[in-house]
Amino acid sequence: MPELPEVEVTRRRIEGVLRGRKIARLRTTADSYFFVTPAAKLRSALAGRTVSCLDRIGKYLVASLDDGARLLLHLGMTGQLFSETVQSPRLLSATARASLTPEAQRDGFQPDAHTHLRFEFADGGPRVFMRDVRKFGKVIWLAPGADHPRLARLGPDALEVSGEGLFRAGRKRRATIKALLLDQSVLAGCGNIYADESLFLAGVRPGRAAGRVTRRECDRIASALRGVLLRSIESGGSTISDYVAPDGSDGAYQDERRVYAREGEPCLECGTPVRKKVVAQRGTHYCPSCQR
DNA sequence: AGACTAACCTGAAAGC
DNA sequence: TGCTTTCAGGTTAGTC
Incomplete structure (x- = not known):
């Protein structure tokens, strides 16, 4: 996608x-x-x-x-x-x-x-x-x-995301942090794959209420998101724009996925099987051990 | 206002 | 084998 x-x-x-x-x-x-x-x-x-x-x-x-x-x-x-x-x-x-x-x-x-x-x-x-x-x-x-x-309606570009901006946007929200990342008026450009990937890298569970995510965690999420987006643009230079399968299984970035479309497979950090559940009306992948 | 749901659409994959 | 159901998700309009 x-x-x-x-x-x-x-x-x-x-x-x-x-x-x-x-x-x-x-x-x-x-x-x-x-x-x-x-x-x-x-x-x-x-x-x-x-x-x-x-x-x-x-x-x-x-x-x-x-x-x-x-x-x-x-x-x-x-x-x-x-x-x-x-x-x-x-x-x-x-x-x-x-x-x-x-x-x-x-x-x-x-x-x-x-x-x-x-x-x-x-x-x-x-x-x-x-x-x-x-x-x-x-x-x-x-x-x-x-x-x-x-x-x-669009918010700032996802490449420009800051922890402070995320934290502020999340303050008055009862919905999940994942929903916040997918909200294009909060940051423009993030979709399902990179939301899951950045939350994994930041060690934050997608289902957490946005309002309960700390400033420090927001910094980690913002940093991780910028990182995966930039890295994907780099690796996408070869094949990713040619074709991205509906399940995200194809394209250059597939080799770098940590959790997306890896349900049941071992977490690359701790070996715990990656879990999948619906969060913010989207298929959501996370490590129940690494993400809190 | 925020949050949730339905609708849009087609094809691959799973279920029977 | 072949038909039916489920699932994938970006975005918006509508509803609570």
Whole structure:
């Protein structure tokens, strides 16, 4: 599931393909939950525009256009943004991959029915695609100067998280520390995997009431979170943006997971079996011995 | 206001 | 074998 590191790695890969290029035409699938801005509006608004830069705000990618408008892309759970020059057959499910010719399996991706955006450029060069099987992702066009509540709500970037900020946000909360980390208005970019991983590294149980987590523990959580996010961005440079399996079992960061999707396996610190339970309406993994 | 739930969507995996 | 159920989770709207 794309969280901050996956979105950031995607941004770094795609920015160079988008910047300075004039969009000749955008092809889309039919209107759906995915299109916050209706597909027809999107097609007309983007035709002829040039992308000036691609930024990241929390888990949103923000493309700035030469007319001052912006395009927000959210990858949701299964969203993928890629270009013809960044290909990988691993983008496909095992079933879909098996249906490809050996050549296609080796050489890369073929757009399919789940490819909701296809950017074609005036230079005739590599196209850019956005694919999202489950359509939890979002595409939003913002008129010049326009804001959007989705952006306005976001808290500080998770890479900038401070123990003090976490502690303050948690003071008046009865909900869990895990819920606090997942709250995008508290910090933008943290998702389920990195919430679990950082709480493990900080030695704090996900189910603890946020209001009862000490300042010292908040410092540890903030430090651990920054660490895992940065480390994941580094390791994600190779493969993680190509594909992240729904269970998080694939992608470069898998080798560094301490607790996520390791239920029943021994804790790497103490050997106690990793436990899984639902916290904050999410599958949550922790070591009952190392985390207090 | 904070906290919880349902809904959105599809495919893989588990259950029968 | 094949059909059915469960599960995965980012975000928001609605409700208490």
